[in-house]
Amino acid sequence: MGGNSLLNLLLCDKGHLTKPSNPATAKAVTTTILNHLDSGRLRKAVSILFYAPFPFHFSLYARLFQLCSSTGSRAIVEARKVESHLFTFSPTPPVFLVNRAIEAFAKCGSLGDARELFEEMPQRDGGSWNALITACSQSGSPEEAFRLFVKMSRSGFLPNEITFASVLGSCAAVLALSLSRQVHGLIVKYGFGGNVVIGSSLVDIYGKCLIMDDARKIFDEIKNPNDISWNIIVRRYLEMGEGEEAIVMFFQMFKAAVRPLKFTFSNALVACSSISALDEGIQIHGVAIKMGFDDDEIVSSSLIDMYAKCGDLESASAIFDQPNSKDVISWTSIVSGYAMSGQTWKARELFDEMPERNVISWNAMLAGYTRYSQWEEAVDFLFLMRNTTNNIDQVTLGLILKVCAGLLDVELGKQVHGFIYRHGFSSSMFVGNGLLHMYSKCGKMRSAKTVWFHQISHWQDRVSSNALLSSYAHRGRSELAMTIFCEMQW
């Protein structure tokens, strides 16, 4: 605020500047600003405010701060201008308005500005603490959010629902179970357990910590779960691999007369494909049509994906052929559907027609070739890929390793291993499993073991351990398999 105070000092001498010479002027300028805001011209509105040498009503500043942070605009320059004007002509603005400014800075991605403003506030209220805690938890500084939460209590401010909602946001970011349980305890103690937002966040956290029983208990205790609560529970069941329960919950949502979100549709549809539940998928399709969700991009591409994964490529194509449903995602779904059902030729035809491709599209095609052991096509495709795109990710590398394994080409595999090492892909589980599989398949058990011990053991991952164990067992080395199994247990 140093600069602002200096400006204040200078302006205080010029009394005529701090008040409009004509009260009608302020009113007229306010009207102009409001007109610009109504037409969505935030920059213009702020610019007029910035050059007006007199204060405005506090509610105008509040509205401007909110607009600066509203989704899409993220106007940090404008937020700074509004703040500067506010402090210039109202050296001690009300606390709530400074809170709005903190929120605006945080939402524009400038945690530094938010923090500075908070620290320089002569007095704060609970809202100021909440604003900064929220700022930290949304800008990827969960630890600082926890620290502030403790400091807030020590400064004599009681946490409210908003505080806990933000703190839970940080808990979800770090997924620290014991910390979350402590916060949960406090929430119950303060009597906020029935709050929908807080309950939903707790469901989200316990679900992400893989404790579905607790998540479900908390969900059942929410008095009126809303669309987001239902979305969370469906999603968490899906991610736990309990597709059936996810679908059950999706249909229960209608009994509770809650209108689903489009994402809930897609989560439920992914659940259907995860357990090949075509009938339920068709039912959900019907519901989507009834509720007018079928022309939504996300829902229709999820439908295409569901039909494709359940093997009903005709229905998938039918939706795909409708206008407005062809985007990269649905293109990729359809290509993947044909590729993974063995019709790689048809998939390739569609792939070649794609107006736009990304890594996932390329991987989908490659995955088809590898699944059906079409190594020659896969190699040709890799050459094409190399000449067309620089976009490669851990999934591509995992697939390339599968190709090496399929061709029993350990030399190529070693080159890929070198590439993986140099480009920092080693930490990916997908790549690690690929390496392990490739070396095992090529009979290089020493290399496989090295990969396992150096990269994979600390993941405690079932897939990789099984890959190694089964290949040892296959080669009649069951005593070695047992040794490794014991080390793994340890």
Next chain:
DNA sequence: ATAGGGTTAG
């Protein structure tokens, strides 16, 4: 004269 939660293709 307010603030908080969830994200479709491999």
